[in-house]
Amino acid sequence: QLQLQESGPRLVKPSETLSLTCTVSGDSINTNSYYWGWIRQSPVRGLEYIGSVFYSGTTYYSPSLNSRLSMSIDTSKNQFSLTLRSVTAADTAVYYCARVQGVVRPDWFDVWGQGVLVSVSS
């Protein structure tokens, strides 16, 4: 059974960098059948798509986060990661990683991690 688990610091200071890793178990992420993505959720902004990465390293980023965002994939560790620079309080949210249906481009999210609350505060 495919499972995804987010990990990383729960508290980040303003202007610093938020880094999260998603560890996938139950299947290999080294596949051309899916993308691997990040979504966040906050009371103010609701569900917000962050971006997706393919096994080859191809990425799709939300335009609103593109200038601060990097995503990578490590097929040897069966992990993919998110880095968001210069964070503010507006980046406080529950961050989810997910498997993304789609081969040509990211489509819909069929398996989700449990989510991790990341707070931005000094």
Next chain:
Amino acid sequence: EIVLTQSPATLSLSPGERGILSCRASQRVPSSYVAWYQQKPGQAPRPLIYGSATRASGVPDRFSGSGTGTDFTLTISRLEPEDFAVYFCQQYGSSPLTFGGGTKVDI
């Protein structure tokens, strides 16, 4: 980007009743690429429908989706107690992917 507006914000129903949830897009969603998710408190969203009308794996047939263009609907034919939750639509016909604000179905 395509903005999705869900209505109503809250739908108050009783078990056994039918629920109809609306998702309206600010512009046509190509290929009717709309998905629906259910979210319960403290849990991640769970996929219900993709491609506007195809049920995801393991989803009961009381859930059905329809729509095309800019108007999409999720119907729950007979509400079960476990169906009281928040429902989100998402479009993937145009980049960037976007979500609606959600409809809460409560008693």
